[in-house]
Amino acid sequence: MGLGSTRLGALTALIPTLPMFFSTWETYHTHTLFLGYFNGPTEGLIIAALIMILSGYYGPTLWTSPLATLFGHEQFLGKTSFLDLWAPILLLGLCLAHIPDCVNNVYQARRGRNQSLTPALLEWAPIFIFTASLCAWLGSPYSHLLKDNHLSLLCFTLSPAFGRMTTKIILAHLTRQDFPMWTVMLAPLLIGSILINLPYIGLPGLSASSELWFLRGYFAFATIVYARWAVYVCNSICNYLGINCLTIPEDKWMALKAGAPPNERPEANRLASGSVRLQKGGANGKFA
Structure with a gap:
């Protein structure tokens, strides 16, 4: 779509x-x-694929061309292009077609258990911190990330950070733990959003070079922490079940080849004897 390193691209x-x-909160x-x-x-991926196909065939200028050149009615459409409508389409789709259903399903489930919805709504804190920090960082006039074309590095950095946040919820759901309200992955994002806006209170902010090195450090931190945590979780589950990951x-x-019945196979003996257990505190307690 030719968005590039812009605020619309970041959105x-x-x-x-x-x-x-x-959706993960809803499933929990x-x-x-x-x-x-x-x-x-389903629909989201189909639309994304269609956009890429159209961009590949017609070129990204398709999205910046006035809609009137395609559909006529210039007196109504004026110079409006598809990109002018892109942000409202995304936000309205999220706020009208997705979030209300999630909230309603959680409300119905908790009401059936005689539970209040309010505590569940407080669990939005992680995504609020994630979104607000990112908007404060990129929306600041003192930030150079978008100006200097570093949106791709930011996306690679936030992928493990966001992945850690949602997979902690999934793990908490599977292991019947409390909803995870925090992950250490959010700390650099929150700190970065504060540092970049220090000039608002008369303090020196980050230079373009310092901001880039901060982001690079965040990328290294997020990658290492997520990889370590992923290995820990996989090993814990595999050890408990007596299986390998891949x-x-x-x-x-060998037992299968020999035709051993299920109750005589090695994993059945391990589980029956209780010789394998997840570490106390669960995987969500490891490198929070």
């Missing part, structure tokens, strides 16, 4: 994270994965 990168969070409370009439995994253990496939 386009941010918006898909929001329905992902709310309802124990059901809902796919509404309009959702990211391969079949030799003792298991």
Whole structure:
């Protein structure tokens, strides 16, 4: 679409994270994965694919051309292009077609258990911090990330940060733990949004070079922490179940080859004896 390193490009990168969070929050409370009439995994991906196909065939100028050149009615459409409508389309789709259904499903589930909706709404704090910090950072006139074309690096940095936030919710749901209200991945984002806006209170802010190095450090931190946590979670689950992540253990496939009944296979003996247990505190307590 030719958005480039702009605020609209940043909004386009941010918006898909929001329905992902709310759907994960919804699943945590309802124990059901809902796919509404309009959702990211189906309609969202189809629309994204169509946009890429059209951009590849007609070129990105398609989205900046006046709609009147395609549909006529210049007296009504004027010089309005598709990109002029892109932000409202994204925001209205999120606020009208997705979030209300998530809230209603959680409300119905909690009402059925005689629980109030208010505590569940407070669990929006992580995504509020994520979104508000990002908007404060990129929306600041003192930020150079978009001006210096570093949106791609920012997206690569925020991917593990957001991924950690949602996968903690999924893990908490599977292991019946409390809803995770914080992850250390959000700390650099929050700190960065504060540092970049220090000139508002008369203090020196970050220079363009310092801001870039801060982002690079955040990227390294987020990548290492997420990778370490992912390995820890995979190993904990695999050890508990007596399986491997990407391969079949030799003792298991040998038992299968020998035709051993399910109750005599190695993993059945491990689980029955209770010899394997997840560490106390769960994976959400590791590198929070």
